[in-house]
Amino acid sequence: FHLGMFEIGRPLGKGKFGRVYLARERSSSFICALKVLYKSELQHGSGVEKQVRREIEIQSNLRHPNILKLYGHFHDSKRIFLILEFAGKGELYKHLRREERFPEWKAAQYIAQMASALRYLHRKHVIHRDIKPENILMGIHGEIKISDFGWSVHAPNNRRATLCGTLDYLPPEMIGSGSRNNYYNEKVDLWSLGVLTYEFLVGEAPFEDTPIMTQKRIARADMTIPEWVSKEAKDLIKKLLVLDPEKRLPLEEVQSHPWIVKHCV
């Protein structure tokens, strides 16, 4: 079907909150991914509508090769349309599952691109908070594109995130229970970057277990890295999966880490 200026193609998958279609803008033949959100599904006056508005606000102002672009948005009486960058090679986690795990040179390149994108976000005081393979797309040249800023907020923040989906990527300070003030900052993304590095190399998350056990293992940073992982990669993972957020390796030092430098000349 077509929507005025867009010809709509095949569905690209069900993102959170809505469906995404391949689309071409008529006059320019520009290819994009058009996401359709039904206003009826965003209960009026609830947090979701505000969250979508915040995501649009945040993502519209971001310009980085490893961050999926939101070109614009418009709406009709029933729907909100988001004009998103089309990522030619689709969802990264599908590649990860198909290949089981990535060779060290490929994992290092992806982590270097993630570190570059996160430095850019943190300079704008944006915390992603939901770094995981499912939220990463791949461009036509194999470059990665962080998408889905559903959980991004302006740092610092102590919002209790009511979380669905996997706990695997959550840092200890975000699963802290009870009244302990769960004050956290952008260092949560460093923890998730460590989890991502581990999953790229091993093919599963470091604390993968039953939900209760996962929380216990995260709280103790209780993980084992297989001996076949290189010592440089082990070193980087250990410097990111540190309980104390302030002691996690800063992004600048991730980018200059021997494991990254060795593979990203």
Ligand SMILES: CC(C)CCNC(=O)Cn1cc(-c2ccc3c(-c4nc5ccccc5[nH]4)n[nH]c3c2)cn1
């Ligand atoms: C409220 C708003 C600002 C949210 C903005 N963020 C999102 O909508 C997050 N999101 C991105 C997508 C998405 C999903 C798939 C694609 C694709 C894509 N390319 C593909 C190539 C081959 C197979 C599948 C593909 N999907 N390109 N761009 C996409 C974008 C879905 N949700």
